Amino acid sequence: MKILGISGSPREGNTESMLNVILNSAKEFGAETKLVSLKDLKMGLCKGDQSCSDTKKCIISDDMDVLVGEIKDADVLLIGSPCYFNNVTANLKVFFDRSNPQYESQAWKGKKVAVVMVGAMEQSAKKGIEVLEDFCVIHGMEVIESYVAEGEKIGEVESNSEVMTELKAIGERLANG
Ligand SMILES: Cc1cc2nc3c(=O)[nH]c(=O)nc-3n(C[C@H](O)[C@H](O)[C@H](O)COP(=O)(O)O)c2cc1C
Numbered sequence: 001m002k003i004l005g006i007s008g009s010p011r012e013g014n015t016e017s018m019l020n021v022i023l024n025s026a027k028e029f030g031a032e033t034k035l036v037s038l039k040d041l042k043m044g045l046c047k048g049d050q051s052c053s054d055t056k057k058c059i060i061s062d063d064m065d066v067l068v069g070e071i072k073d074a075d076v077l078l079i080g081s082p083c084y085f086n087n088v089t090a091n092l093k094v095f096f097d098r099s100n101p102q103y104e105s106q107a108w109k110g111k112k113v114a115v116v117m118v119g120a121m122e123q124s125a126k127k128g129i130e131v132l133e134d135f136c137v138i139h140g141m142e143v144i145e146s147y148v149a150e151g152e153k154i155g156e157v158e159s160n161s162e163v164m165t166e167l168k169a170i171g172e173r174l175a176n177g
Pocket residue numbers: 009010011012013014015016081082083084085086087118119120121122124125151152153154
């Protein structure tokens with residue numbers, strides 16, 4: 001079982017902690033795991049050219065090409081984002097828009113995906129995670145886990161033992177398919 005984590009946070013904070021806890025737990029249960037943070041990738045904004053509707057290819061060549069290859073190889077995706085204004089981060093929105101060629105070719109249809117979000121206010125993050133879920137559903141992916149945690153400062157999520165227990169359980173479930 002190959003699980004690819006994708007972090008949409010622009011910092012090494014709660015989102016990366018959540019993804020690492022899930023991935024480390026999945027690893028303990030035999031999964032092969034990798035975490036990619038969008039902040040470390042050079043990914044240009046979608047230019048709205050829309051030739052990808054016909055060609056199923058993006059006119060931009062950058063780190064998105066590498067990420068698309070890694071997504072193809074993964075059995076399960078694990079996408080995480082902090083909640084920004086009841087939404088995902090700009091990093092993740094760039095990824096959404098740049099995925100239009102994969103939408104056009106239905107390349108990710110049927111892929112299993114788990115989504116997590118952290119926000120200072122749980123109610124707000126619950127709205128934000130719907131955006132993330134919608135992205136996956138539009139691509140025809142199967143959302144198998146969806147989890148929201150409350151946290152603002154770096155380390156806050158890690159210090160919440162209930163959240164840690166839940167994240168480890170998600171990792172176990174993902175590893176077991
Ligand atoms: C620009 C910005 C907008 C934010 N908007 C929200 C929001 O709408 N709702 C919320 O609950 N938290 C909001 N937050 C707080 C973050 O979601 C929270 O600090 C989160 O833990 C950050 O995750 P990270 O440590 O992975 O970056 C915002 C933070 C920033 C920097």
